[in-house]
Amino acid sequence: MRIVCAKDCARGMLMIRNVFPVLTVVAVIFGIWYLACVPMNIKTALTEAERAGATVSTPGARERRDMSAIGLALANPAQWRDTFALKKPRLPAPHQVAVELWQTTVEKKITSKRSLVFHGWITLSATLLGFAMGTVGGILLAVGIVHSRAMDMSVMPWAIASQTIPVLAIAPMIIVVFNSIGVQGLIPKAIISAYLSFFPVVVGMVKGLRSPSAMQLDQMRTWGASKSQSFWTLRLPSSVPYLFTSLKVGIAASLLGAIVGELPTGAIRGLGARLLTGSYYGQTIQIWSALFATAILAAGLVAVIAGIERVTLKRMGYGK
Amino acid sequence: MNLVIAAVILWLAAMWVNIRIANGPADDSQGAKLAVPLIFGLTLLAMWEMIVRGMEVPMVILPAPSVIAARLTSSIPILWADFVQTFVKGALSGYVIGVIAAFVAAIAVDRSDFLRRGLLPVGNFVAALPIVGTAPILVMWYGFDWQSKAAVVVVMVFFPMLVNITAGLQETSAMQRDQMKTWAAGYWQGLWKLRLPAAMPFVFNGLKIASTLALIGAIVAEFFGSPIVGMGFRISTSVGQLALDMVWAEIVVAAIAGSLFYGGIAVIERIVTFWHPSQRRG
Structure with a gap:
């Protein structure tokens, strides 16, 4: 104690x-x-x-x-x-930005088109949906990669290579393609977010699921553990610290994806739209307040995950 | 429809081959490690081609790889001009300026404990933010041409580099630093001969992260305003004209540029940090 x-x-x-x-x-x-x-x-x-x-x-x-x-x-x-x-x-001077932030968050009704809470929620919902999709998909693929050597050898090099290319460049195309088949709003943005958070999770999870040492795996075998038993009791718990590290990267990437996804639709709703309309009309105070809103949102999301990480890892007995 | 069935058969066949290679006797050879991902990638490309043709997917949704390849080879001058504008002028110059600025700042931080304790948390905080958001402001300040894109890249590259260089400069042990002192080395000698070389693995980690960020920054900044040349400009206007083959061609160029940039840095890393355990060949 x-x-x-x-x-x-x-x-x-x-x-x-x-x-x-x-x-x-x-x-x-x-x-x-x-x-x-x-x-x-x-x-x-x-x-x-x-x-x-x-x-x-x-x-x-x-x-x-x-x-x-x-x-x-x-x-x-x-x-x-x-x-x-x-x-x-x-x-704009700092206090001008602060006043604008205050007026557009606290003093405006949240249903108002000029409320940053309204725009922030649009962006946040796409971010969270995409983040959830990307994380679940990433974990599933990582499990597949760890258990199938063929999958590991064929997919892993591409997963790593894809991190070196600017995937964000695809964002406008995804928006327009979904638009042309009649899907608008939340889903296309969430797909961009999912795509951006997907690969960090895959790479981190593969590393994590492989982190048990040969000795630990042998120990499981001497206890006669089946493949799924050693997955649930050894591999999965040891991957958790790695998972959280990539989740923090992934959520920041998701937010970035949602914001960039809002740019090409002609900017109607969301924080990215606030940035773009601000730059069209030279409303610098609006740009800066939207920028600070994204910064606060990003910091908040990362802090939430870091908080969950601390509680979970403590409960699991890490760091004692 | 036949083509779609053929695509499925091809998929199954390629999967069978890959499983055979991966679980076969030669699975650890260099050839297998190269062949398996290649077979996988080529199969995906072939299936893409067959399904797009077989189901007659319209061009505005997904062009076939052959159409993209044709567009790529027929518009090399345009793509080259875009590449020079966005990558060489925007991303690369911003990258170099940002990295140099981060080195200067890191050494300033290193010399003062107060600055290190004050600036590092702030730098860590800023490194996690979506800095691309500064693009509209910087485009407003520096105009539509490449200078504003380079400025966005400088801001994006600076903080991850600063954090990594500072972490790297902490890498030496007290004993090593004392050894330098017993040899009567000054601050700069200690930095140059001991601490900077020891920091190189961290520096290269930062350089690799920053290389991806640089290209993203330069492309996204062009969405906020650009001259009528540049990869981001071409992507956003071609999307508007539903010329998706051109968009895909630009994406191919961006992918090649991005991985060559990254690969180049990895090669330099191999030469500079040959002594580090992660570079040993097993």
Whole structure:
């Protein structure tokens, strides 16, 4: 018991030790972000200020176009405040993104077309469905590969090679092909997600199912265990740590697949659609808030799997 | 219909051959290891061809391999121009810049314990995010041409590389580092002669992951805006015109480019980390 506590306490100490440096780094990033807003947005801000009747250092947007942004920023300190409050900035300030995120998640009804929760759910449902399909398929194929030498020799090289090619390039085609046979919405996106999470799971599971040593397998044989008994009691339990490692890769890939799957349909619903419509209409704040929503979603999904991993592995007696 | 039946028979026959080879006496030979996946792949291709022809699947759903091959050979100039635009200009330049930037950052992180404890969790966090999402922003900043694609690739490549290089630089044992100190080696000598070579397996692991990411980044970034050349541009416009043979031809090019890129890095890895246990030939 004491050993367990010592370990947990040590981990706690380590986290506390790291909190201050991490916070500092994050604060520095936000500082740089705010600083970068001034030169990035100064030209737009000056144009708007001029229109409102203020005097600026170099009149005329065309004269300013080829000038250095930093020089302009230094010459016009009065407009610095404006660079953080533009409607369509080149780089929105962090608080603008935060306000947009708050307004589109908490203050909008979730059924609204402008709610990020609504779009996030569209993307998340495709991600989860695809992830489930890819994981189940991947595990089944891995079981087949471990038990059949012919399958191992014919499929495994292709499974490994397929990880080196940009499968994401197929995404637009899958969407359009399914569209042309009348299937729309969730399913095509889920298939892309499934495809992306499939191969990491296959490769990880094969590694995991093969992880018992020859001695352990011999031990099973001396106990007279059948093939299926040694699968359920030895191979499958020892593959779990490997499975979780590939699940974390797979869920991130699934989310990526769902987002990219939303791009070619002309962008109607989903976080990918928010990114695309934002870039069509120059709505930078919308792009950034959609980007942060995807980041939060990705981090959340990985964290959920890591949490399940920790509980499961502890229950199974790993890491003691 | 006959062709479909023929496809099924072919499948069964190829399966029988593969099972015979895999469970036969020569199953560990180099030839068997090459023949089995090849037979499997060729059978799939042949079945694809037969079923598409036999069931008269329309071109807009799935073109036959022979149609794709014909399109591939007849539009080599277009495919080459797309390849140069997306792979050489976008992916490769971004890859090189991203890797160099990650090396510089990793050494900065390595020199300061505070930075290591602060930047690494952040880097790990960012490496797990769908960074392709920054593509619309970077396209807006750097324009439609390859510069914006290279920028996307730099961002995508940077964090996995940073995490891997930093992990690799921790690889040496305290005793090895002390040994360097007793020989009066400075920081840079220790880095160059001991820690960087020891980090190479990790560096190459990162380089391999990044090679796939680079191509994905360059292609997907073109979906958000591009000049009228490039693999991502060709894929999205050909999909719009339902010219699926062209899309498949681009995918073949992307697959070849991706695996050659990866293979090239694996070959360099073999030369550089010849001393590592994973490179020993049994």
